[in-house]
Amino acid sequence: MGDTVTVNFAFNRKTLRLRTDFTIAGSHCLLSTNSHNVLRHATPWQAPERQDDAPSFEMDILENSSLDALSGNLPHFRGARHLVFAMLEPASFLGFDLLRRRVIGVLSSAAVHDRSFWNAQLLPITIGLLGTTLGVAPLHCACLDRNGEGLLLAGVSGAGKSTLSAALAQRGFALLSDDWTYLSFRQSVLSAHGLAAPIKLLPNTARFFPELAKHAPKKTMNGEIAYEVDAARVFRSAVKTSSRPKWILFLERSATPGCHFVPCRGEFTAQFFETNAERLPDELPAAKSTRSQVIASLAACQSWSLRTGDDPHHTAEAIERFFAEV
DSSP: OOOOOOOOOOOSTTTSOEEEEEEETTEEEEEEESOHHHHHHHGGGOOSSOOTTSOEEEEEEEEOGGGGGOOOSOOEEEEETTEEEEEETTTEEEEEETTTTEEEEEEOHHHHTOHHHIIIIIHHHHHHHHGGGGTEEEEEOEEEEETTEEEEEEOSTTSOHHHHHHHHHTTTOEEEESSEEEEEEETTEEEEEOOOOOEEEOGGGGGTOGGGGGSOOEEOTTSOEEEEEOHHHHSOOOBOSEEEEEEEEEEEEOSSSSEEEEEOOHHHHHHHHHHHSOOOOTTOHHHHHHHHHHHHHHTTSEEEEEEEOSOHHHHHHHHHHHHHHO
């Protein structure tokens, strides 16, 4: 039986003397910390001017080197109604209060010095959990942009969203996300947001992308072995953090070569995203209602089922030709 270690931390203005704010997924974060490195990670997200109507949440982050000695099988998540607790690698603890829209975290020095921890874990998990309380609907789909017009790629797990996203990015589409996209509907405007997170590609996709030869797959947060790479650096693609959704493609793999685009009704789009959305606690009825409003707005976008038996590059080429004619 392992030993139990109890450590006390103080979260107050004296301890967290450094403060800043930043904007993420159209929401405003008030950040307090004791770490200059945490402030640096927030810098790329600082907007020149704050939008006064943007919902706000608080994030208190404490760096503590005593956690560096801890080890274990991470990550672990536990939930209790509107509270969620997470232990993340490297050796960091986070608590999320969905009702009060607050995040409290104690991070190891290893985590604080690792920018990928901020981009690939801390920010996506925070918006994934708090997003619905801020009017942002986290939806399991990829998003790309061309000339300010957004294309969402949806489908069941394993349909090939990430692989196709990488292929489209190589054809001039800007990448917002290959996995989770954050949708908001404010002042009658539907917006899609990405977090500039690394793109994740399974090892068997390396045959389509010789650029991956210089990289090694590793164990990701959900336990999969995959490549996690910076799309801008590896694929020379543009990366954006927001777009205006216009089209939706629901990917379906086919044993028959070729790409076939079949129009979808708005009812199908709404049902798909409602069915695949994360469960929300009963304490957040307003968040459920807001998410449904976002999904209803999304259902007004033009959508098709894309049945493809081709490789990602030929499928991306077919998509490019199709939207040039729509």
